[in-house]
Amino acid sequence: MNLVLASTSVYRRELLARLGIPFRCVAPRFDEAALSRDGKTPRAVAEALAEGKAASISMLEQGATVIGCDQLVALEGRILGKPGSLERAIDQLETLAGQTHELITALVVLRDEQSFRHTDVTRLRMRPLTRAEIERYVAHDRPIDCAGSYKLEQRGIVLFESIETEDHSAITGLPLIRLTGLLRTLGYAVP
Template sequence: MNLSRPLLLASNSPRRKELLAGLGLEFKIRVKEVNEDFPEHLKRAEVAEYLASHKADAYQHDLQNEILLTADTIVCLGERILNKPANYEEAFEMLSALSGTSHEVITGVCVLIKEQKAVFHDITKVFFKKLTKTEIDYYIRNFQPFDKAGAYGIQEWIGMIGIERIEGSYFNVVGLPVQKLYTQLKALGLIS
């Protein structure tokens, strides 16, 4: 895969780095601290897109002949958005709430070039079995999921033992809807 210009990934996520590398794309990492607050009136998918777009705006004036990629993944239980847990207690509460039910993972993505900005999202429905307190405790203590929305990583132990099925893209839950990203890059004429 050849891109028509250099690709910058504005994320420190090891999972997003792996997924981009898996697409066969060369990229550099460029990260800035960006406030992740969002307007209260936004609906779930709008929040994910807003955050991805907002992150990209921080780079708008620095961009030369490059492609900037930003993303934000949120976990939604009904209308409640589960962010990254601050501590063990928050992680335990989130996983307990997700246990035995389904939720949606929404990743907003922004592809920014000097001439254009494309913002889109993908939604995956995830079904968790009923988790025991022992399973939740084991996962939090051994995997420290404090950098993950909803307090879990689908690719980790809890996903292996707890997720019964998903509807939609697995990679979206990992943190980047790579199929939609690839399609968008082609549509923008950035892949040759």
């Protein structure tokens, strides 16, 4: 069977590889910037982005099972994107310090006329942080390519008081518990 991950994310590729199923990564042909965010909740935006990524590859890969995923950080209904620079990472962490925010991970699996969707919402409470703590963290993990400016799989875990989630792999970008069930439904041999 032909399994395609519509992503160039190293993190998602590593997570999917853990399942032991052969797959290919293909860059989505979807213009994220063109998606209208007007009046949409962060959850709806993440779901639309995941759908767009999966659909852009599914149209080109007939018969393939295509996985699309997107992840957003939201604080009080406002989306915080990937910082892109160390300075913006510091600013984002100063905003999140002492607050509870959501990490929204949307998953879409498409194969021909079949479609499956799941959205995992993780609630994270960041502890109060000093500017010096934030600067030390950012200098070490350099989280400029991560929504929310942290990498929980590295030292980012020390920034938090609590994390509530149904699937810890969703935090890194791909909810493997739900995905494994969907792939079994589609006939993939997952131990």
